[in-house]
Amino acid sequence: MPGYSVKLQGGRADLKYLCTSCGLLLCEPKQTPCGHRYCQSCVEELIRSWGGKCKARSCGEVVQTQDVYPDKAIEREILVLAIFCSNVEDGCKWEGVVRHLLEHLSECDYEKITCINAGCKATICRKNLANHLQSDCEYRPVTCQWCEEITPHKELKAHKQTCPAAPVKCDWCSKKGLTRAQLEKHQNPETGDCPSMKIACSFEHMGCKDRMEKRQFPEHLKKTVQNHLSMTNTYVICLATNFEQHRQKVEESRESMQILLVRLEKGIKDADAKIIEIESKLSSDQPQGATSSGGNKTLENRIEEERTKVEELRRKIAAWETRVGTFEGIVAVLNREIEKCSSQMEAYERQRRQDREIIETLERKVRSLERIIALKDVALAEQDLRIQTLEMTSYDGVLTWKIADFTRKRHDAITGKTASFYSPCFFTSRTGYKMCARVYLNGDGMGKGTHVSLFFVVMRGHYDGLLRWPFRQKVSFMLVDQNNRENVTDAFRPDPTSSSFQRPTSDMNIASGCPLFVPLSQLESSSHGYVKDDTMLIRVIVDTSDL
Structure with a gap:
């Protein structure tokens, strides 16, 4: 910690008792090789942030950690200096020596203490802390009167505007005695029971655009029978027209397919006839001379090679089809496994979120209970002091x-x-x-x-x-x-x-x-x-x- 910020009873302190950096009464004094004195924390800051350069005027010598040593003689002199409490300006009457300052500050009624409530940065005199925690702190824990959830006082108003247990009234039917959560179910368009809820007519897909309260729906059906029948007739006629149009398109497509099939069959027959004709010519040309025979043999060899290639391609296609089928089966199995793992992962993630929410809720409750216990301890201490005072x-x-x-x-x-x-x-x-x-x-x-x-x-x-x-x-x-x-x-x-x-x-x-x-x-x-x-x-x- 930096030096002691106190007032001496005998006036101003001797310069040898003051830190060269912070200018306060030395705390855990250290002496540098150049002869200047610093507080423990001040010399550490000097070496860490200032490169060890001494802050004394017209000095500037670089200080190393290993060269700094405790100044016990000065420390003994400082610890017996007569001082006032550092809170003397706030009203503390304590007088003593430096040695006992920290012990006194740990129980001084005028010492500034940071509020224990999470989020509150206020510093208050110890004697006023209990009142601050009980009535002044905006972050003090308060319990919602409806859902009993503990929330900071600052956020209570916003919580009440969304509290699911808060009493509300249905704006549609003026029903009272509902909570906000019950109101959502009461006004649900699908399952709600509010008689004044605005709903759409069941003939909406036929063209009826009317909306009415749920209790008015039977009367609406009675009054609009003729209109609903007319809308239904128009809707049926429209459906019939669309069906007829689609039927005609299907017939036209069927006729086109038949024409194409006839053409394909004729093309296949023509190709078969040509093949037969070629084979006949080949067979009739076999008795001719050597030259003709050599040409036919060359043609047959070429045809045979082409047939061999075609058969080879067919075998490869069959093999590839088998492999593709196998791979498709493997992919299908893997897809099922992936889907199964994904479902498990989603279930685990949902469970993890639920567990995390439970843990966070329990942590909030624990923090709230700790704050309540701290308040109770302060109140008990004050009550003990009050009782002791009354007894004496x-x-x-x-x-x-x-x-x-x-x-x-x-x-x-x-x-x-x-x-x-x-x-x-x-x-x-x-x-x-x-x-x-x-x-x-x-x-x-x-x-x-x-x-x-x-x-x-x-x-x-x-x-x-x-x-x-x-x-x-x-x-x-x-x-x-x-x-x-x-x-x-x-x-x-x-x-x-x-x-x-x-x-x-x-x-x-x-x-x-x-x-x-x-x-x-x-x-x-x-x-x-x-x-x-x-x-x-x-x-x-x-x-x-x-x-």
Whole structure:
């Protein structure tokens, strides 16, 4: 990650603590051979995108990955720097050291968090996330009141316009109580039962162009019997005329075929007669001289060769016909197999699409359930916090604050991890002032390191408009001696001119009280039980006698 974007408590940071690239407080500092310091992510970006050229002014030295090394000394110095929360401008009051920043940000109410709903890119303070998820997010999952399908709130309106389970009314017959899916079947031209559906006349192919409601069809048939008969007569006459025309064409074709057959038969007879005549001439010419005999023999040889060639061609044709028949059989078998495989592939593809649709539906349901569970977890956490607050809240102006695990909290205060923390809120009455206490176990201001500092805080309440301002009630502090010997007490009356006691304009006013409430050395007294069983008890009493 790039450097820490925070504000130091002591003013501006020393330049040696700042990244040469991003200019922020160094995170995982690395030092280059040229002596400049970068964040871990910044030096990786420098080498990847800038060719390793150092960004320091008037430097420009090329940095190699193997030449960069961690700067642990600077890192230790940075981790103990006192800072404010990076969300201080948004209202976070946390103060600590860099070492504990990431831990604090993981639970800071003012940290910006991206909405968990798919499609929503909004970033919201953690304390406002629950309200955003429940009512403000346009992508929050909502359930359709008709089909119970879960859809983003942004798309709910469009879904309702196409929801198959949405109630609709038939525009033709005004029938109510139908769903959109039932309406499609109700108005189907072939199988629908809507009595007001517009249908075509059954004599449409005869020439009737009338369209009427389904319930009006019997009456239409009665009124148009004469017209339908006339249309039928015209249609039959047209059919008869066409049939006669086709019959005449067939007769003409038959006569033409007969004439052609006669001509072919005559041509065949003429060819046979010529063949016989030639054979007769050949046989009558055989007794003639040697020259004539040699010519006839040559002619016979040629005829015999031609006959041989013809027979050979016939054998080849027969063989090819056999092969063609075989191949046609093979092709037919292959075609059947291809058709069978195609049918199987189509069936598999349909099944795959159905399975994919089922999987996508289940995935949507799982995502929806995960979002619902996240919302429930947030709501439960808020409810637990609300219940805990209610259990510890008092309405009589008296706060009894039990600080458990005192040793650890004291150590955190000394190291600066958690310098102070607040008590649960309490009230002077159900509609009275809202208040709390703030304690510094290692002191604050004049008492830092020597005393426990205890302060009183006026908070913004729901009924501030009904109360008297500024706050004027006497406030008493008491550190309870759990051995019942000697309690430590202190009290003060609010200064009406102090901003700490004016009507709050934010969640709480500036704390005011006793920076020197009790010396730290007194807590360790063996004769008193100010800290017993690692627990301290503090009581804050607000005088309500004049309210």
